Amino acid sequence: MSGIWVFAELRDGKIIKVVNEMLNAGKGISAKLGENVAAVLLGSGVESLAKDLAGMGAKTVYLADDAKLKAYTPDAYAKVVVDLVKQHQPSVLLFGNSAVGKDLAPTVAAKLGVGLASDCTGVEVNDQKKLVFTRPVYSAKAVIKVFCRDNPQMATIRPNVLPPGELDAGASPEVAKAPVALSDSDIRTIVRDVVKSAGGKIELTEANVIVAGGRGMKGPDEFKIIEELANVLGAAVGASRAAVDAGWRDHHDQVGQTGKVVNPSLYIACGISGSIQHLAGMKTSKVIVAVNKDPEAPIFKVANYGIVGDLFKVVPIMTREFKSMLAQ
Amino acid sequence: MKIVVLVKQVPDTETKVQVKPGETAISTDGVTYVINPYDEFAIEEALRIKEAKGGEVTLISLGWDKAAEALRTGLAMGADKAVHLNDPAFLGGDAHATAVALAKAVKKMECDLLLCGKQGIDYDNHQVGVRVAELLGVPHVAVVTKLELQDGKAVAHREIEGGSEVVEVPLPAVITCQKGLNEPRYASLKGIMQAKKKPLAAQKPADIDASAGEVGKAGAKLEVVSMSMPPDRPAGRIVPGEPEDAAKEVVKLLRNEAKVI
Ligand SMILES: Cc1cc2nc3c(=O)[nH]c(=O)nc-3n(C[C@H](O)[C@H](O)[C@H](O)COP(=O)(O)OP(=O)(O)OC[C@H]3O[C@@H](n4cnc5c(N)ncnc54)[C@H](O)[C@@H]3O)c2cc1C
Numbered sequence: 001m002s003g004i005w006v007f008a009e010l011r012d013g014k015i016i017k018v019v020n021e022m023l024n025a026g027k028g029i030s031a032k033l034g035e036n037v038a039a040v041l042l043g044s045g046v047e048s049l050a051k052d053l054a055g056m057g058a059k060t061v062y063l064a065d066d067a068k069l070k071a072y073t074p075d076a077y078a079k080v081v082v083d084l085v086k087q088h089q090p091s092v093l094l095f096g097n098s099a100v101g102k103d104l105a106p107t108v109a110a111k112l113g114v115g116l117a118s119d120c121t122g123v124e125v126n127d128q129k130k131l132v133f134t135r136p137v138y139s140a141k142a143v144i145k146v147f148c149r150d151n152p153q154m155a156t157i158r159p160n161v162l163p164p165g166e167l168d169a170g171a172s173p174e175v176a177k178a179p180v181a182l183s184d185s186d187i188r189t190i191v192r193d194v195v196k197s198a199g200g201k202i203e204l205t206e207a208n209v210i211v212a213g214g215r216g217m218k219g220p221d222e223f224k225i226i227e228e229l230a231n232v233l234g235a236a237v238g239a240s241r242a243a244v245d246a247g248w249r250d251h252h253d254q255v256g257q258t259g260k261v262v263n264p265s266l267y268i269a270c271g272i273s274g275s276i277q278h279l280a281g282m283k284t285s286k287v288i289v290a291v292n293k294d295p296e297a298p299i300f301k302v303a304n305y306g307i308v309g310d311l312f313k314v315v316p317i318m319t320r321e322f323k324s325m326l327a328q
Numbered sequence: 329m330k331i332v333v334l335v336k337q338v339p340d341t342e343t344k345v346q347v348k349p350g351e352t353a354i355s356t357d358g359v360t361y362v363i364n365p366y367d368e369f370a371i372e373e374a375l376r377i378k379e380a381k382g383g384e385v386t387l388i389s390l391g392w393d394k395a396a397e398a399l400r401t402g403l404a405m406g407a408d409k410a411v412h413l414n415d416p417a418f419l420g421g422d423a424h425a426t427a428v429a430l431a432k433a434v435k436k437m438e439c440d441l442l443l444c445g446k447q448g449i450d451y452d453n454h455q456v457g458v459r460v461a462e463l464l465g466v467p468h469v470a471v472v473t474k475l476e477l478q479d480g481k482a483v484a485h486r487e488i489e490g491g492s493e494v495v496e497v498p499l500p501a502v503i504t505c506q507k508g509l510n511e512p513r514y515a516s517l518k519g520i521m522q523a524k525k526k527p528l529a530a531q532k533p534a535d536i537d538a539s540a541g542e543v544g545k546a547g548a549k550l551e552v553v554s555m556s557m558p559p560d561r562p563a564g565r566i567v568p569g570e571p572e573d574a575a576k577e578v579v580k581l582l583r584n585e586a587k588v589i
Contacts, residue, residue, distance in 0.1 A: 145555075195491050314574065
């Protein structure tokens with residue numbers, strides 16, 4: 001049993017951010033366990049990405065390249081990953097807590113009959129050289145620490161929580177090509193179509209800065225001032241459920257228990273009261289700014305900086321100030 | 329069409345969570361319990377399919393005595409019967425042990441379609457539905473916001489980053505449900521009266537051919553080391569002044585003090 005493996009998830013042909021975060025954590029774990037860090041790369045025509053993974057710290061890249069792996073399907077991907085695990089017996093297997101990771105990790109764990117710690121925000125190595133994972137539960141109102149009884153010790157890791165590593169442009173990996181033995185009958189789940197929501201937006205779960213609006217925005221057009229601030233900051237736009245339920249924003253923008261769990265460095269909440277369900281999605285943000293006209297709004301209890309006032313006045317001024325600050 | 333729905337009872341989100349020192353679960357004192365909100369979408373979808381195409385809806389829950397209340401609520405919404413995996417041996421498990429028990433219970437039933445919530449809002453594991461599908465050897469589609477059944481197959485819209493996928497799977501299959509799929513109904517008074525007469529069977533490990541060692545805490549593959557309250561966020565500060573001054577000041581603080589810009 002040896003190896004700390006990170007699943008190298010791709011989106012639109014690119015390695016997603018959390019992969020670097022996991023590989024960087026893998027380096028620390030590797031030093032303590034005395035095992036190598038490896039990446040598992042699946043896709044079609046993706047071999048050139050192996051070098052990038054080496055730059056992030058993967059000593060070995062297990063590569064499965066096949067036309068049947070072009071689009072993610074749990075059937076195909078889980079079969080390939082499980083075959084690799086059975087052959088090489090890694091002791092750790094990490095996935096990002098993304099749509100794919102949340103689907104693939106439990107599928108693989110079930111096939112292997114092992115435990116899985118979901119949506120972890122921390123990992124440490126204990127005296128018995130076991131990984132101990134930290135995870136928020138009960139809408140982030142409590143935190144548990146867990147470990148896996150068996151190998152591979154599996155977890156999905158929340159994006160944007162573990163620090164990313166420096167890239168080493170000179171690194172080159174050992175590429176281990178994995179045979180892919182997939183027949184059509186192995187793949188029961190067929191992706192018929194992928195529908196993109198309105199284009200080119202920064203993914204909330206990976207965003208470093210988020211500007212979010214709630215019921216206090218009053219309407220869909222008013223979100224323009226949020227978008228302008230977001231543009232200046234290179235931020236993603238989020239929304240409370242009230243704004244989504246009112247039809248002002250798409251459900252993909254919703255932050256909270258029934259929306260997305262986000263973890264940016266900076267979260268600016270405008271006209272959001274700060275209900276438990278909203279906090280469940282953003283409470284672990286590093287710095288929170290709240291703009292709300294109600295001084296009693298619960299959001300101020302979690303905000304590092306609060307402005308009591310009318311967001312229609314405050315937000316445009318912030319936009320102007322950031323713009324001139326960033327222009328300097 | 330025989331539809332099975334997995335239902336979990338969870339603390340209401342508004343509940344104040346308390347952890348006693350040394351404990352690895354929250355204190356149950358004063359906690360109100362509800363059906364996991366995502367499971368309500370699953371129950372509603374099952375009822376709509378039954379109303380459109382005929383069939384039967386069976387609920388299964390694993391949990392302590394009180395979890396029967398969640399099943400009664402589901403029956404009052406319109407489900408036909410319910411099974412309650414109710415034995416101390418079932419409790420304290422992780423997603424693996426829970427899925428093993430639920431899959432064994434499902435194997436004892438006829439099932440053309442299995443619906444459940446995308447995750448429980450207590451432990452947020454988002455694993456059980458997918459694991460049950462694997463254990464039953466059927467395909468799954470997770471985080472579904474739209475579902476259509478055609479002969480022998482399901483076409484489901486599944487939420488992904490930046491959009492959705494349209495995925496087709498043959499039946500039987502497991503579908504895990506997300507907000508957007510439907511608007512769950514409330515139980516009517518008539519429904520509540522009728523629910524009292526509907527069958528709700530309590531089952532023990534032996535009833536589903538499970539050994540006590542493979543379910544609940546004994547069968548878990550994850551071990552909880554500790555549970556605690558998260559550290560309080562440092563007290564924030566209201567930046568005083570007129571909008572102009574306050575906004576300017578916060579922008580400066582974000583750069584010079586918080587160093588996030
Ligand atoms: C099972 C369940 C799941 C849920 N999941 C989620 C979830 O995922 N995400 C989520 O967000 N909510 C969720 N909710 C809903 C949640 O309980 C709240 O209803 C919701 O978050 C409120 O949104 P809001 O803060 O935008 O609106 P409100 O609570 O109405 O707050 C609006 C705020 O705007 C302020 N305001 C108004 N005008 C101005 C102005 N001109 N300038 C400045 N401030 C102004 C007001 O003072 C107020 O504080 C869920 C609820 C349930 C029951």
